[in-house]
Amino acid sequence: MEHTADAYIAAYGRNLMEAFENAALAMFEVMTDVGKIEPKIEDYVEVEAKDECALLYSWLEALLVKFDVEKMLYSKFKVLKMDETVEGLRLEAKIWGEKFNSKKHPQKVGVKAVTYHRMEVIKEPNKVTLKFILDI
Amino acid sequence: MSREKVPLEKISDYTWQIPKYKPGMRVPGMVFANKELLEKMHTDRTLWQCVNVAHLPGIYKYAITLPDGHEGYGFPIGGVAATDYEEGVISPGGVGYDINCGVRLVTTNLTEQDIRPKLGQLTNTIFENVPCGLGSRRKDFRVSVHDLERLVMEGVHWAVDHGLGWDEDIKHHEERGCMENADPDKISTTAKNRGLTQIGTLGSGNHFLEIQKVDKIFDDRVAKTFGIEHEGQVTIMIHCGSRGFGHQICSDYLRVMERAVQKYKIILPDRELACAPGKSREAEDYYKAMACAVNYAFVNRQTIMHWVRQSFQKVFKKDPETFGLNLVYDVAHNIAKIETHQVNGERKKVWVHRKGATRAFPPEHPEIPADYRSVGQPVLIPGSMGTSSWLLVGTEKAMNTTFGSTAHGAGRMLSRHAAKKRFWGGDVKKALEQRGIFVRSASSVVLAEEADPAYKNVDVVAEVSDRVGIATKVARFVPLAVVKG
Numbered sequence: 379m380e381h382t383a384d385a386y387i388a389a390y391g392r393n394l395m396e397a398f399e400n401a402a403l404a405m406f407e408v409m410t411d412v413g414k415i416e417p418k419i420e421d422y423v424e425v426e427a428k429d430e431c432a433l434l435y436s437w438l439e440a441l442l443v444k445f446d447v448e449k450m451l452y453s454k455f456k457v458l459k460m461d462e463t464v465e466g467l468r469l470e471a472k473i474w475g476e477k478f479n480s481k482k483h484p485q486k487v488g489v490k491a492v493t494y495h496r497m498e499v500i501k502e503p504n505k506v507t508l509k510f511i512l513d514i
Numbered sequence: 515m516s517r518e519k520v521p522l523e524k525i526s527d528y529t530w531q532i533p534k535y536k537p538g539m540r541v542p543g544m545v546f547a548n549k550e551l552l553e554k555m556h557t558d559r560t561l562w563q564c565v566n567v568a569h570l571p572g573i574y575k576y577a578i579t580l581p582d583g584h585e586g587y588g589f590p591i592g593g594v595a596a597t598d599y600e601e602g603v604i605s606p607g608g609v610g611y612d613i614n615c616g617v618r619l620v621t622t623n624l625t626e627q628d629i630r631p632k633l634g635q636l637t638n639t640i641f642e643n644v645p646c647g648l649g650s651r652r653k654d655f656r657v658s659v660h661d662l663e664r665l666v667m668e669g670v671h672w673a674v675d676h677g678l679g680w681d682e683d684i685k686h687h688e689e690r691g692c693m694e695n696a697d698p699d700k701i702s703t704t705a706k707n708r709g710l711t712q713i714g715t716l717g718s719g720n721h722f723l724e725i726q727k728v729d730k731i732f733d734d735r736v737a738k739t740f741g742i743e744h745e746g747q748v749t750i751m752i753h754c755g756s757r758g759f760g761h762q763i764c765s766d767y768l769r770v771m772e773r774a775v776q777k778y779k780i781i782l783p784d785r786e787l788a789c790a791p792g793k794s795r796e797a798e799d800y801y802k803a804m805a806c807a808v809n810y811a812f813v814n815r816q817t818i819m820h821w822v823r824q825s826f827q828k829v830f831k832k833d834p835e836t837f838g839l840n841l842v843y844d845v846a847h848n849i850a851k852i853e854t855h856q857v858n859g860e861r862k863k864v865w866v867h868r869k870g871a872t873r874a875f876p877p878e879h880p881e882i883p884a885d886y887r888s889v890g891q892p893v894l895i896p897g898s899m900g901t902s903s904w905l906l907v908g909t910e911k912a913m914n915t916t917f918g919s920t921a922h923g924a925g926r927m928l929s930r931h932a933a934k935k936r937f938w939g940g941d942v943k944k945a946l947e948q949r950g951i952f953v954r955s956a957s958s959v960v961l962a963e964e965a966d967p968a969y970k971n972v973d974v975v976a977e978v979s980d981r982v983g984i985a986t987k988v989a990r991f992v993p994l995a996v997v998k999g
Binding site: 409410439442443445446447449478480483484485486487488490491492493494495511513514 | 586587588611612647648649650704707708710711712717718719758761762764765768785786956957959960963999
């Protein structure tokens with residue numbers, strides 16, 4: 379989608395959990411070719427936030443931090459649980475990927491940050507669309 | 515919401531006012547642009563965001579959109595907002611994710627002819643010495659958590675103390691390379707971890723390092739004061755910011771501010787304007803954390819400049835001092851400052867948010883280094899890859915009109931996606947090389963996305979700034995070689 383500053387992404391799923399998985403995949407596709415990321419190493423992510431938009435933001439940010447700090451790229455995501463809590467919402471997920479290797483993974487663009495700008499969670503029967511912009 | 519047409523009243527050919535047409539607007543909007551730039555602003559949410567900024571509690575005079583204004587997050591990019599120090603608010607969105615994204619200009623005593631035979635070798639050496647692109651870093655440059663905490667408090671002094679520069683570099687930075695009040699206790703472990711792996715890296719996207727030459731001098735006296743001697747002189751420009759460290763601080767404090775908005779019952783037209791009252795603990799914490807990122811970015815650019823100097827040494831087999839390689843100035847483009855400005859005839863202490871804006875202080879201002887004080891502060895406006903870049907000088911008019919600020923760059927015309935469809939990385943590189951510009955980039959996607967037709971013409975932006983008088987033209991530079999992430 380078009381936005382002059384950055385990468386405007388729409389991710390779909392049959393439900394919210396699946397849409398979150400696809401949103402993560404889309405973010406790594408901005409950075410590299412996800413087809414080249416082998417799901418060799420398993421990891422676990424848990425995030426909490428007050429609403430669905432904030433949860434999406436925190437989920438993507440947690441993955442981005444893993445890249446920045448551990449140099450990990452991921453290509454497979456399984457949201458295990460999405461629960462309501464006193465604070466809002468909690469997500470637990472398993473993720474699979476491997477260490478970034480500049481010889482194996484083509485470089486596209488580094489993602490600076492996830493943003494709330496134009497972020498939307500659109501729910502239809504059997505279809506959830508997530509729209510968001512990555513600052514790159 | 516973006517479909518509503520924002521009303522504009524013409525003040526002059528380059529100045530347009532958005533009247534207080536909404537009940538929540540505390541001040542009007544003021545847009546500095548020619549017709550062409552204004553038309554572009556109408557196609558996205560730039561003006562709508564300017565209107566939103568005019569809602570901020572304690573905002574003075576008007577919400578300002580500069581000639582390079584384009585849609586950002588909450589605040590437009592290319593904007594200035596000054597709010598009362600006590601009654602007003604501070605907003606991380608008014609600074610942006612890339613805190614102290616900025617530019618520095620370095621002069622040499624070489625001419626294009628001197629450098630041409632070695633240009634390819636020099637560009638390759640810089641590309642090897644300066645990490646750029648996705649996930650790259652130097653194996654021989656690692657900082658500990660302790661180092662990180664020192665460097666965010668000491669700024670460029672830390673770099674010079676560690677052999678990453680010369681004493682005389684320090685004074686030629688905005689804030690003398692070190693913003694006071696930086697407190698590492700105000701930043702999260704996540705931010706620190708991101709900071710540790712990215713110090714001394716150029717990054718990706720619109721960030722670049724260019725070897726340039728002086729293309730045209732517009733003001734001889736001022737140019738000479740800044741060390742620009744003649745047309746054809748070789749210079750270097752470095753454009754980058756605080757990397758993941760600053761992004762994480764912004765992100766962490768957007769969460770803090772969201773809670774603050776509820777706590778202090780602030781009504782805002784957009785979630786991304788989240789802010790806290792100037793005198794609150796949240797505001798103080800953010801300011802101290804932001805200062806850490808500001809200092810981090812100064813150190814980042816200083817370190818990169820050091821490696822450029824080393825690259826000259828390696829290629830030409832002489833000490834870097836032989837070639838001049840003096841730092842002209844380093845300016846921030848994304849920052850919030852506590853400053854004193856004249857508002858309706860009174861001196862007021864204000865939070866000045868500059869998001870995609872350059873400070874442009876006039877002659878005799880105490881914040882300007884002594885050797886430049888008679889002419890004014892150097893203002894650096896980088897173009898996009900392959901186009902010109904500008905050196906301007908700050909003015910009294912800027913003080914009175916824009917809280918001492920002017921534009922910061924070209925501003926995107928095409929979305930990145932649209933740019934990729936129209937340009938292919940390989941073609942972009944070939945086109946630049948046909949013009950004699952060497953290009954080294956870690957990513958061909960970045961090359962396509964950053965192709966120069968994707969940007970507004972930076973010459974027009976500099977021209978509008980000059981005509982309005984909020985920073986006047988000193989010299990224009992064109993690239994000889996480009997290094998990109």
